[in-house]
Amino acid sequence: CGGSGSDGGSAAAAGGTANAQKPVVFYNRQPSNSSTGELDMTTLKWNDDTYYVGFDAKQGGELEGQMVVEYIKAHAADIDRNGDGVIGYVLAIGDVGHNDSIARTRGCRKALGTAVEKDGQIVSDPVGTNTDGKSDKVKDGEIEVDGKKFIVRELASQEMKTSAGATWDAPTAGNALSGTWASAFGEQIDIVVSNNDGMGMSMYSNWAKENKVPVFGYDANSDAVAALGDTDFPYGGTISQNPAVQAYLTLRLLRNSLDGVDVNTGVGEADDAGNVIAEDDFKFSKDDRSFYAMNLEVTADNYKDFTDP
Numbered sequence: 001c002g003g004s005g006s007d008g009g010s011a012a013a014a015g016g017t018a019n020a021q022k023p024v025v026f027y028n029r030q031p032s033n034s035s036t037g038e039l040d041m042t043t044l045k046w047n048d049d050t051y052y053v054g055f056d057a058k059q060g061g062e063l064e065g066q067m068v069v070e071y072i073k074a075h076a077a078d079i080d081r082n083g084d085g086v087i088g089y090v091l092a093i094g095d096v097g098h099n100d101s102i103a104r105t106r107g108c109r110k111a112l113g114t115a116v117e118k119d120g121q122i123v124s125d126p127v128g129t130n131t132d133g134k135s136d137k138v139k140d141g142e143i144e145v146d147g148k149k150f151i152v153r154e155l156a157s158q159e160m161k162t163s164a165g166a167t168w169d170a171p172t173a174g175n176a177l178s179g180t181w182a183s184a185f186g187e188q189i190d191i192v193v194s195n196n197d198g199m200g201m202s203m204y205s206n207w208a209k210e211n212k213v214p215v216f217g218y219d220a221n222s223d224a225v226a227a228l229g230d231t232d233f234p235y236g237g238t239i240s241q242n243p244a245v246q247a248y249l250t251l252r253l254l255r256n257s258l259d260g261v262d263v264n265t266g267v268g269e270a271d272d273a274g275n276v277i278a279e280d281d282f283k284f285s286k287d288d289r290s291f292y293a294m295n296l297e298v299t300a301d302n303y304k305d306f307t308d309p
Contacts (some may be wrong), residue, residue: 023049023257027250030054030290032099044289049257052290053249055241056283057100060218060295061107067237067297068193068216069111069143072152076145081190081213087143087150088188090181091157092203093126094195095167104195104218105157112152113141126157131185155188156181160199168195174202182207189213197224197238209233220298220306228303240306242293245281249291267291 030052031040044050072079072087080087091108094101106122109115115122116139127135133153141152160172173194181189192208192215194200200217201224208215214236217224227235249267256265268284270276283292298306 021047021049023047023254025051025053025250025253025257027053027246030099039288041288049263050289051253051263052288053246053253054290054292055246055295056292057103058107059292060100060239060241061103061105062111063107063295063297064104064193064216064218064237064239065108065111067239067299068108068191071214071216071236072143072150072191073145075214076148076150079190080150082187084188085149085151086188087152087190088131088155088185089152089191089193090155090177090189091126092173092176092192092194092199093124093157093159094199095161096124096126096159098167101168101195108193109138109154112154113143114138114152114154126159127154128158129156129184131155131188155185168198170198170202173199174206177203178207182211186211191236192216194218197221200224200238201227201235204235220296222308225298225303225306225308228298228300234300237297237299240296240298242281242296245277245293248277249282249293253291 024046031043032038033040044052089112091105093105102124105124106115109122116137117123123137125137127137130138130153133140138154143150143152158176159167160169160176161167162169162172177192190213192200192203192213194203194215194217197217197219198221200215201221204215204227209230209232212233216236216238218239220238220240224235224238228237252266253263256263265271266275267277267282281294283294285292
């Protein structure tokens, strides 16, 4: 985007549209400060037809955590593998400074009751090893199922980062689980949680499937979705970022801007052809000029709806 000086003026004089007035739709990565995550409202208010399209990271993180809680409640009879009354989970963190990774870590800890707050925010730092439950970054949670109470504990978590600096690294996650964690306290691990499916599938393939420990990831990658139908021991679950709604929103906002119609046309309000997005599938935040697709839970019960031919 841009447009000023002679370029913008000549376009307007020739009967065209100055660059500064052309519609701009950012998607996938919201304009923000890379260090603090604060939205860049100067960019998002470039002109009246500037918007962002993405997914609701906070809602997605909390949905992943809720999915884990639902699994625990449904499998209470056998989820505690060593019968110690503690449901232990390990967490693969993608990038400690990435907004999506932070949201997913916070969401899972919030849902599982292991979250600790500092300065009004849930701490998202990795704990290293916490088998004794004494970390100051998390606390023990509690879940009651049919009158029986379980302690929920984050046994370990780390950023999956290579020596070269690459984050969200799947081999690192697989090695952390099958090598370090499983060797040290494998019998205590009842659940594996990952910030994405790349790391999640590595941990599933390297150790969790063989030991029948459910793995929960994020992104609804095709291999993870397929693994939800594994007849031996399925992947635990994943989260879809609702890409069809994101794609539709991106193109629709551009179309509406070019047509000079209300931005909500064909989105929250039906257009002349009846096109509209279901209320549960998106939300619009007027303050940050952003449309968010709502994430969807993908489990063994509905995974076939998310297979991509």
